[in-house]
Amino acid sequence: MPAPAAIQPQQGRLRVAVLGAGAWGTALAAAAARLHPTLLWARDAAQAAAISSAHENIRYLPGVRLPATLGCTDSMDAVYAHLRDGDQALIILGVPVAGLQAACAGLALGLPAHGLGHAAVAWTCKGFEADTGRLPHEVVAQALAAVPALGTGVLSGPSFAREVAQGLPVALTIASPSADVRELAMAGLHGGNVRVYASQDVVGVEVGGAVKNVIAIACGIADGLDMGANARAALVTRGLAEMTRLGVALGAQAETFAGLTGLGDLVLTTTGDLSRNRRAGLEIGRGRPLADILAGGMTAEGVRCARATLQRARALGVDMPITEAVSRVLFENLAPRDAVQLLLGREAGFE
Numbered sequence: 001m002p003a004p005a006a007i008q009p010q011q012g013r014l015r016v017a018v019l020g021a022g023a024w025g026t027a028l029a030a031a032a033a034r035l036h037p038t039l040l041w042a043r044d045a046a047q048a049a050a051i052s053s054a055h056e057n058i059r060y061l062p063g064v065r066l067p068a069t070l071g072c073t074d075s076m077d078a079v080y081a082h083l084r085d086g087d088q089a090l091i092i093l094g095v096p097v098a099g100l101q102a103a104c105a106g107l108a109l110g111l112p113a114h115g116l117g118h119a120a121v122a123w124t125c126k127g128f129e130a131d132t133g134r135l136p137h138e139v140v141a142q143a144l145a146a147v148p149a150l151g152t153g154v155l156s157g158p159s160f161a162r163e164v165a166q167g168l169p170v171a172l173t174i175a176s177p178s179a180d181v182r183e184l185a186m187a188g189l190h191g192g193n194v195r196v197y198a199s200q201d202v203v204g205v206e207v208g209g210a211v212k213n214v215i216a217i218a219c220g221i222a223d224g225l226d227m228g229a230n231a232r233a234a235l236v237t238r239g240l241a242e243m244t245r246l247g248v249a250l251g252a253q254a255e256t257f258a259g260l261t262g263l264g265d266l267v268l269t270t271t272g273d274l275s276r277n278r279r280a281g282l283e284i285g286r287g288r289p290l291a292d293i294l295a296g297g298m299t300a301e302g303v304r305c306a307r308a309t310l311q312r313a314r315a316l317g318v319d320m321p322i323t324e325a326v327s328r329v330l331f332e333n334l335a336p337r338d339a340v341q342l343l344l345g346r347e348a349g350f351e
Helices: 023-033 045-054 076-084 097-113 136-143 161-165 179-189 202-224 229-249 254-258 260-271 276-285 290-295 301-316 321-331 336-344
Strands: 014-019 038-041 071-073 088-093 120-123 151-156 170-175 194-199
Touching: 014 023, 014 076, 014 179, 023 038, 023 088, 023 161, 023 179, 038 045, 038 076, 045 071, 076 088, 076 097, 088 097, 088 179, 097 120, 097 136, 097 301, 120 136, 120 179, 136 151, 136 202, 151 179, 151 202, 151 260, 170 179, 170 202, 170 260, 179 194, 194 202, 202 229, 202 254, 202 260, 202 276, 202 301, 202 321, 202 336, 229 254, 229 260, 229 301, 229 321, 254 260, 260 276, 276 290, 276 301, 301 321, 321 336
Parallel strands: 014 038, 014 088, 038 071, 088 120, 120 151, 170 194
Antiparallel strands: 151 170
């Protein structure tokens, strides 16, 4: 992948802030810091101090050297001051779906109070909200309704945080109805080994990011059962069909699922050794209880997302047999081998 020249902001100085110092938030902050003044926000004061002094996120990305120009703070006042120092402001929310509502509620109060109602906000979380079944953009729209001038969008794509933090090549998508938000996100991250493509299909990008985690668990289970490469290929392909059906029913464009945030992210997550969802599926397929897997500290977004995805699909009358099988394994004690037999026993049909 050739390294493109960085896109420069159309006007003035761009300041980037990333909220959330997990692996992905830190990786995106590192990528942005190679191009623009960037500040990372961590909830924990000790972690923020450690990242700033050691230039390493020992908790989530041990051994990865971060740019010396990247600062980290636990103070939102410092974040707002950093953003005010520029002519343009890009905020990247590196928080999980479960924390999105609270993060946006804080911004709804803080941004106008600090004269930053013009800032662009992009979220990176993937999944449906567990309790409500809402997609992230639906959460954001409600939480930031009081800041009408604010532009928003979703940043997604096939990416492992460690590789991005190391500066290895990656291609991402920024989806937003606002051309200004798309251009600002591209300006903030596109450069060096990072490519950023633009889309208007927020729903399609979000559905791809959510469902691929569930399919990755299914592929991990199949691999844990030693079902072979043919079974994995079938799950990936039919999983893509499920993803597309649900996305179109929610108003997405079908072609989005052939791109980076559909097929691209699906292939990476179902086959990559760094995929936490695939690893969780592997452990389940090998007989380890889900409670033990989660108690060991593994975060697999597909576990939280599976049931909410299935409920949203059922409400729309969308058939998602792989997602249903994964949900039953996770939450109804269906044995993994029995789940495979249920899928194999389905009636033949047209592709």
